[in-house]
Amino acid sequence: MQLIQTRFLLGILLTALAGCELPPRDQTGVTQLALQTSDESEEARTNEEYVMVTTAVGMPMYVNHDQAAFKRWGKQMGVKTSILGPADWDVPAQINTIEEVIGTRPTGLLINGTDPAIAQAIDKAVAAGIPTVVYDSDIPNSRRHAFLGTNWYEIGRMQGEEVARLIGGKGKVAYMGILGLNNMEDGFRGMLDVFKRYPNIEVVGKFDDKANVETAARITADLLAAHPDIAGICGFDSNSGPGIALAVKEAGKAGKVKITTVDWEPEHLRLVKEGVIQMLAGQKRELFTWYGAQFLYDMVHRTNKLSGNDTMAGISNVPNTVNTGLLRITKENVNQFLTPSGPPTP
Amino acid sequence: MLNQILRDRVYTLTLTTLLLCLVSAAVFPATFPTFENFRQLLLNLSIDAIVAVGMMLLLIAGVFDLSVGSVVAFAGGLSAHLMVYYDVPVPVAMLMGLGSAVLIGWINGYLIAYQGINPLIQTLAMMGIVRGGALMVAGAGIQNLPYWYNAIGQSKLLGVQMPVWYMGLVVAAFTFLVNRTVFFRRYYYIGGNEQAAELSGIRVRRMKLYAFMLSATLAGVAGLLLTSRLGAALSTLGRGMELRVITAVILGGASLTGGVGKIPGALLGALFMGLVANIMVIARVSGYWQEIILGLILIIAVWIDLALQRRSAGRQGLARKFSNKPSPEGVGVDQ
Amino acid sequence: MNPILQLRGISKSFPGVKALEGVDFDLRAGEVHALCGENGAGKSTLMNILTGNLEPDAGQVLLDSLAVEISGPAEASRLGIAIVYQQLSVINTLSVAENIFANRQPRGKLGFIWYSQLYAQTQALLDKLQLRHIRPQSLVGELSPGQRQMVEIAKALAQDPRILILDEPTASITRQETDTLFAIIQQLKDDGKGIVYISHRLNEIFTIADRVTVLKDGRYQTTRPVADVTANDLIRLMVGRDIEFARTASSRTGEPLLTVRNLTGGRFADISFTLHRGEILGLAGLVGAGRTEIARAIFGIDTLISGEVYVHNKLCAIRHPADAVTAGIGYVPEERKTQGVFLNMSVMENVLAADLPAAQTGGWYGIGKARQLAERFRAQLRMATPSVMQRAGLLSGGNQQKAVLARWLLANPDVLIVDEPTHGIDVGAKAEIHTLLRGLAAEGKGILLISSELPELLALADRILVIRQGTLAGELVGDTATEETIMALAANA
Secondary structure, eight states, rough: OOOHHHHHHHHHHHHHHHHHEOOOHHHHHHHHOOOOOOOOOHHHHTOOOOOEOOOSOOOOOOOIIHHHHHHHHHHTTTTTEEEEESSSSSSHHHHHHHHHHHOOOSEEEEEEOOOOHHHHHHHHHHHOOOOOOESSSSOOOOSEOOOOOOOOHHHHHHHHHHHHHHHTTEEEEEEETTTHHHHHHHHHHHHHHHTOTTTHHHHHHHHOOOOHHHHHHHHHHHHHHOOOOOEEEEEEEETTTHHHHHHHHHHHHHHTTOOOEOOOOHHHHHHHHTTSSSSEEEOHHHHHHHHHHHHHHHHHOOOSSSSOOOHHHOOSSOEEOOOOOOEEEEOOOOOOOOHSSOOOOO | OOHHHHHHHHHHHHHHHHHHHHHHHHHOTSSSSSSSHHHHHHHHHHHHHEEEEEHHHHHHHHTTOOOHHHHHHHHHHHHHHHHSEEEEEEEHHHHHHHHHHHHHHHHHHHHIIIIIHHHHOOOHHHHHHHHHHHHHHHTBBBBOOOOHHHHHHHHHETEEEEHHHHHHHHHHHHHHHHHHHHHHHHHHHHHHHHHHHHHHHHHHHHHHHHHHHHHHHHHHHHHHHHHHHSSOOOOTTTHHHHHHHHHHHEEEEEEETTSSSOOHHHHHHHHHHHHHHHHHHHOOOOOHHHHHHHHHHHHHHHHHHHHHHHHHOOOHHHHHHHEEEEEEEEOOOOO | OOEEEEEEEEEETTTTTTEOOOOOOOEETOOOOEEEEESSSHHHHHHHTTSSSSSSSEEEEEEEEEOOOOOHHHHHHHHHHEEEOSSOOOTTSSBBHHTTTTOOBOOTTTBBOHHHHHHHHHHHHHHTTTTTSOOOBBBBGOOHHHHHHHHHHHHHTTTTEEEEEEEEETTOOOOHHHHHHHHHHHHHHTTOOOOEEOOOOOOHHHHOOEEEEEEEETTEEEEEGGGGOOHHHHHHHSSSEEEEEEEEOOOSSEEEEEEEEEEEEETTTEEEEETTTTTEEEEEOOOOOOOHHHHHHHHHHHHHSEEEEEEEEEEEOOOOOHHHHHHTTEEEOOOOOIOOOOOTBHHHHHHHHOOGGGGTTEEOHHHHHHHHHHHHOOOHHHHOOOOOBBBBBGSHHHHHHHHHHHHHHHHHOOOEEEEEETTTHHHHHHHHHHHHHHHHHHHTTTTEEOOSHHHHHHHHOEEEEEEEETTEEEEEEGGOOOOOHHHHHTTTT
């Protein structure tokens, strides 16, 4: 009896061990690009589904730019588009969504590169043979097929240069954004690298506005109280600009304290026109998703053949990395963005 | 007898879950009822379920902890920080991460049980403090964690990723312990009537302290598993997890007033929520709908419970009507 | 004289039980009509129908000979019916005035609460009720239980009702307060109000009531002028048998089980006594004299300022009830619902509360063993419950108390402190609990019995210690103990 039990347990243990599988050790190995491809019939095309997975799906900037362009693209191409992801900024939930979507075999995956931690999920999608394009921020340690986005380091540099110019290369500056996000930290670094060249610029603080207008405004008000002579403030998330502008306006220092920030939502543009914000470092977000989707389509349909069989050759027929560049919006050109032909509205 | 079953959330939720699975399988035959999908679904809920077991214990005792989500981020972040920046050996770093979780649990428990700070206030404050700490240790995210650390969460057994097995282990162990040990039985008494428990010779404060420590430890385990599974530590891990887990646990049959709930209920609640999320992804429904639907489901579940109780025992309905005068005498079933 | 209130053929069922069956009741202006019956007889159901909390399945309610439908408490109060519940409905964190004028605070022109008026009106009401030591501004939580009960009564009277229902109003108040209450009732009677008086205390019924109606098992038994019945008649009608508080034989020995020396705590000082094996030691005194506080201190709930507790002649440092249980002391608290019973847990779990390890086999807790133990005590104490898995909250007060007692029978301490063990319990269960306590003493336990019911103390206790304002006022043994001598010591009269 005892013996049978022991053997039984041993058996289970061995089976379990046999079923144990360690993760792959080497992350850089080239995997076969066994892409799903599609025939060119009209019917097959309408069955194609391109899925965008992001986080904070409800964020107005994402909805008005990324998602609107992606949907327009889908309509024009006559294919189905879906947008998925958690309502809040929740990277693990985005990863969960990506991994669950893989099982449903979409034609292509367009992924918002929110954090390097999503690399594994991207690799899973690639390994499953799904064309996968990352936009916004790159996930360099992943095997994504292509990336389209902006260089955040450049955004930081652009803001740094502009503020330095506006304040004449001397004075106190502060900056804020969401701390702990990779792209923003890159931006901070870019800006600080610029300031290093100006010994008379004193950085008085780095603040976390938690992507919240009220928080940004409160931090700015405190800053103005603590440093009445502050010369410039830089913002790095969508809500930094409106928050900083609000507090500066309330303090009656509009135009005196120089403000640069990111994004070009209607609110930002209005503040530029009013002269409260001096410069916006804008991203061409529409291009991220439009061309990102187009890349997916081109991979699936082998629009450009670079060899006899690209899959067999282990190459990709779309650009590896695309920098869409930045928009520099100031009082001089802001009217062009405010006119109806400016940013597309959903 | 049927009423008895209908009133046990573990049964009703199992039934609802099965029903939901059947309907989904019928609607999405190609994508829903697949091994791959279920494997993924279970993996995605495993971390929440482990935290939910600790939360269930707290709710049985009549308290709760809002700081668990932050503890997940901090414990994972601290171990990652130590092993990546200080080359601390993996097991030592993990122990230190867990130790930090236990310490946070101890502080919460001590201040709540012995100093009488309201659990909502205490754990809300701790949630912010620990989140700040997580931001400090994890910064902009820590990648390139040691291979063997990642192996803990990324290895597979019988085709299923390890966190699912750990979840099974935690749920099974706690189900057994809560059913079969005097130590854990005491939590039902504490949640049922704290004063009466104290007067029955149960050391309520000490037990509550232990509960907070246990729950925080499980959150720490979850944090280690999550960072290991992702292969990265992020300061934003576990954001919003506290409410998600409390929702799961309440769906699973716990009550904010304490004294009721079963450990499998925690798993079932998490499973149900994971299932809803999964079906949304498969049906290509976007994020905010998921939150709206989960909110509605929670209200409906609790409401149905109340309705069932009212129907099955008129006396209980009466007792509810006199909420400040429990169980009026004179409607005796027994004399 | 026409009755102001009539109930005709009222029936009400709950799933599995007929709570009321064809009950008639009438109330005249200017009379006190007592309603009595055991717990579970249907008194509270009847009252809940009158106050609109429940709807009758059949029957009619007539006010001034007109049929009315009482849809809820608000409707009842509009019709001039006010009730004082047995369980207090006052809110501890609000002032006396805000409790009394709950939801009806006098308001100024702008619709904001007019506090000076609120306090003035409250003061006037309290003066009228001769409750001069209660300030309208005091928080109810700071008052004694008796004072809280008076606030509850004031709250009901503030609406100037025609019909006042009092449900066990004297359960937690002192003798003095009872006298005040009776004076108020007399005054209301003279004003032509009708009063329904529910009480277990028969002597009160004889003092204050004009007529009495008896219910038994939801059925109407009889209505008679109080002058025509004796206490024994009523008991027979209520329980269908004669019950007397006969003085029981003592089983006291000379072996000390519990000795306390110079106990001093927050509300008592310098208390010393010894409890012997086989003895029931009574603690008498007015409500608020400090008896419960002494018990709580011995049991380790409240901290002692000084003094020693010896169990079996061994000095014990008791800092928590768990220490007391380990030392062999058990405690049945006065507040059964809030401190004794786990209302939402099963009878089985209630029985096991103080000795969970008893249900272990080989170190593992097992529900089978637990159930077996609970069944044993259910049989032994004759608990009326369909199953030990039944929620304790569904039992009557007497059976809940039995479950609490069973808890200590299981834990089996040498010393058992029982605080008002028959408070709010019907006559039948009361007798059973008395027998049980006597039996425990005979088995060799020592019992410290705190009771405000003098007949109970006199029937059970071997010796009676009288506590007055936190000090030991005297000890009465055997025949020297009578209601008069106890009251004299307790009130220093």
